[in-house]
Amino acid sequence: MPGRLEPDPLPRRDFLGLAGWWAAGVAIIGSVLGMARLPKPRVLPEASARFRAGKLDEFTPGVVKTDHEHNVRLVATEDGIAAMSLVCTHLGCIVGESSEGFLCPCHGSRFDQDGNVIGGPAPRSLPWLALSQAADGSLVVDKGKEVPQGEFFVA
Amino acid sequence: MASSGLGMFFQNLKELPRNFRGSLIRHGAPTSDRTRSQAVFGNFFLHIHATRTHPHSLRLTTTWGLGVSLISQFIILVVTGILLMVYYKPSVDLAYDSIKDIQYIVPTGRFIRNIHRWAAHLMVAFIILHMARVFYTAAYKGPRAFNWVAGMVLFVLTLMFSFTGYLLPWDQLAFWAITIGANIAASPNELAHALGLPQSLYIGNIQKELLLGASTVGQEALVRFYLFHVMLLPAVFLPILGVHMWRIRKDGGMARPEGNPTPAGKGVGTMEARAIAPEEAGAKTYGLMAVVQGKSAHTGKDIDETVPSWPYLLRAELLVFMATMLLCVALGLLVDAPLAELANPAVPENPAKAPWYFLGLQEMVAYSALVGGIIVPSIVVIGLGLIPYLDREKEPAGVWFSGRRGRRVLTSSVIFATIAAVTSVAVPVKFGWLRNWFPDISQLIIIVFNPGSLLTAAYALWSVFIIQKTRSTRLGAIALFTCFLVGFVILTYVGTYLRGPNWAFFWSKADWPVH
């Protein structure tokens, strides 16, 4: 007699039916999840973040060079050389130089000479980028690596 | 035997045209109301219509033909889009030139491209108008709640169609729009950075990579957006459009003030019958019997008052389709679709403006990427989508603005929404915003308190206030929707006409600095 101790057994038909539904469900969900990995490649197809900005000895104090291919601005001073990204930290437009510093054409962010935000929606200052010297004497900029603002590279 | 067998064969051959026609059109020539109705009922392409239609649905002021016009625009877009695909090449090196070829070399190419562009603009404009008409005639209530949600999905998909579409020419507009779009997808980073979370929790980067297939805009991104534009979006759009149409019938046709014909499903057609305009509720009451027997001013809309869909409805639809075609063709002949300079990753245009329908968003993104690009749009879409579930008042559907009280709320909401929106633009233009006053302020505070978020909050509070004051969720909904419309129009206007280089404010383009 069915009761708490001896519950009604699940009828065989229902059991097989349920098992079928679950098997189909797991198979479909599993394959969808498997396919969902497709849009994210293991290696991103892109150029290296490091590039040569020119010969180191070109950068005598006072030289300012804007690299339009990489959207980086290099400044050489008595303290050393610094590279600053010109990619707006708001949504990625390229800032233009102005009398007070830099202006973004897309939503009007304003930055001072050092890249600090002085107005507009940009959430943070323009990043300064890591510099190093290659064996052949050229200056290498690493767009993937930030350095604190005010840190100059001395060869 | 052979000859009579052959005879039979030739007999069949002779009758083939007639028999084929008979098998194609099962009910004979549609010459009477009856055969025409049978045709509507039995024809795959026509059966989306009911065989009979209520005259209220046919009145111009019920729908303004907006929905049918949207379908017409979509059909035009599919046809012209397929023609464009003949020449368009989704490659960063070839896309721009292929559009130029379409423009200058391909016979009718410029015309087809113009029509595609114009129909796309019209679709965005008309979908907003269509939403407004459905909303203000309270046609989202009762059984139609889900169809309002389906419509919201179509609205979002239409915007996605447009966005992915204008990226394809790979001109300056396209390149910077993808850049900005992808960075908006990455804007949750703004919050992660402000909270000082570790790099691994920057979900924004993952979203951006999924969209671009890389961390910068390039070939992978173009292929993905092309795939979206010509495959994925149509594949999603069409079934939902089908559901939208299907539900119109199953929900009992167009919403109308009262009457009961053509119930097409369970419980359909009864909701409006019992709904009585609030102003009249005290004066006249009718029992269910009276409604059913139909002897009073309020009733009498029984089955005999409907008209056959063929010819009345089909004729109206054809008229709207032709008018839409005419509009697209005329615009396509008069105004060429723009093509900016070739994409230049070093210098954005100044100002870099999105197409008009995104300029309201661009205006808000200019306060905070996360708020203007993700949070406010999500709140708006979800907020509008939920209206039928938050306002369940029985309402005489099909009446514009729900009568006098509704019109009063409409007026006061237009005034409030205008003042709020203009203030939200004027204050930052005149006095600057938090960062100008407190240069070291945390980004977190700006994310929470910026003109865009405050405007959204003001609109929400206004609607709650109206509900509280009038004790009517319908009037609250009217307040909310009106605020949305007015805010959209004003911000779009400001973004289009009052912003110049570096997104600075100018009263007119004549004041732009020359360089």
Ligand code: HEM
């Ligand atoms: C299945 C339907 C569609 C197909 C096959 C299609 C195909 C195409 C193709 C190949 C292009 C590139 C050519 C060009 O840029 O001129 C294009 C552009 C575009 N599409 Fe579509 N499209 C479809 C539907 C839509 C819809 C529904 C919308 C908007 C509501 C839309 C909006 C646009 C826009 C704004 C452009 C840029 C037009 C231009 O630059 O001239 N498309 N479409």
Ligand code: FES
């Ligand atoms: S991208 Fe620079 S302000 Fe928006």
